[in-house]
Amino acid sequence: MLLLICLSLLILLGTLWGSLALAYQWPLPGPRLAAVAWCLVGLGALWWLWQGGPRWGWVGYGLLWVLLLGWWLSLAPSNDRDWAPDVAQMLSGEVDGDRVTLHQVRDFRWQDREAGEPRWESREYDLSRLASVDLLIANWGLPLISHVMVTFGFDDGDFLTFSVEIRRERHEAFSSLAGFFKQYELSIVAAAERDLVGVRTNHRGERVSLYRIEMSPRARRDLLLSYVAEANALHETPRFYHTITANCTTIVYAMMRRIVDGLPMDYRLLLTGRLADYVHAVAGLMPGYSLAELKARADITEAARAAGDSPDFSRRIRQGVPGWE
Structure with missing residues (x-):
């Protein structure tokens, strides 16, 4: 029986x-x-x-x-489909010593949650001026599930944000269930912070938190170069998104494990609404603050809504965030 x-x-x-x-x-x-x-x-x-x-x-x-x-x-992934406008282009990059040139960096001006004025640019960055890394966590109402992004700051005041996202077709909407069944390709978007953060806070009604991350200069550099290498790999060989094994957190975790020895696997890598708890537990957030205080001061939603498309968007959203006072 x-x-x-x-x-x-x-x-x-x-x-x-x-x-x-x-x-x-x-x-x-x-x-x-x-x-x-x-x-x-x-x-x-x-x-x-x-x-x-x-x-x-x-x-x-x-x-x-x-x-x-x-x-x-x-069923094989493809880079040749009728893509939604915000993922229509694929990021790629070239590295020459300290100089990184990125192609198809996004800087949309958003009118609503789906429509924006397309802007794709090539930009150069000097790795010797890389000064900071921030973790961005965007939540749309489900307490335990959030979207994760990483921002790199340079000492000239420039910021570059990376987001691992689904590369959906024009007619598609996101579904966590569909993400188990080869519905979407995987995409790495590099964009201006006011694009990736602003569309979420100002048009999609999401709440975004920003945490400054404690990382050595070498680790910051290696992480940025890992994003470039991963984007180049996807440019050459498309890959399916997967809700658990290939998403906005697990891809970054795989990159970080190659940089930080002994970084533990943890359930909070999947329950991304608690990712800040995990990063705090591995001593990745700013020291000298309790987790409760870091969370209370990390919410940049209202600051981002007030900043709008302001040229000093990145400076304004960091006011009062630990590590950015």
Whole structure:
């Protein structure tokens, strides 16, 4: 009986996964019909299991699984689709000593949550002037789930923000569930801070917190170069976004593990609403403050809304943030 129950659970899980995979990715007309058909296959397998049907039935079921997995593995990411305007271009960069040249840096002027005046630029940065790293956490209402970005500051007052995002097509909207099923490609966006932060606070109704990070000059440099290398890799070889294994936090964590020895894995890397707690626990936030005080002073939402498209946006949102007084 225990064996029957375990096999039934496996069939049910396989039926659920296969139905969702077909619902999101079946290329022919009728993806919902394909999903329903797979549900019927699963229910038929359960009935066959409990009725003790002949073994030849399992051969047919196995062949159907081979076909499904073969189709699933054949799905490949692409850099050639009808992309949404804010991810229409792909970041790439060149490094020459201390000089980094980035192509397709975004600096949109946003009119609403989806529409902005497109601006894509090539910009040069001097790594010898790299002076700071900040963690940005944007929350849209779910306490435990947030979007994570990283900003690099230079001693001339310039700031550059990186965001690991879905590269969605023009007709697509974000869905965490769809992110499990090869719905989106992975994208690294480099942009002006007033673009990536401003669109969230001023047009999408999100709350954004900013934390200055304690990092050595060498680690700051290595992290920025890791972003450039990752962007170049995606430019050459597209990759699917995945809600757990390839998202805005796990990609950055993988880069950081190559820079900081012994950086622990932690559940808060997935429950990103608590990411600041994790960074504080590994001594990554500004010393001399309690976590509660850091969180209370990190909220830059109202400052960003007041700053709008001001040229000194980055300076204004940092007023009162520990490490930026």
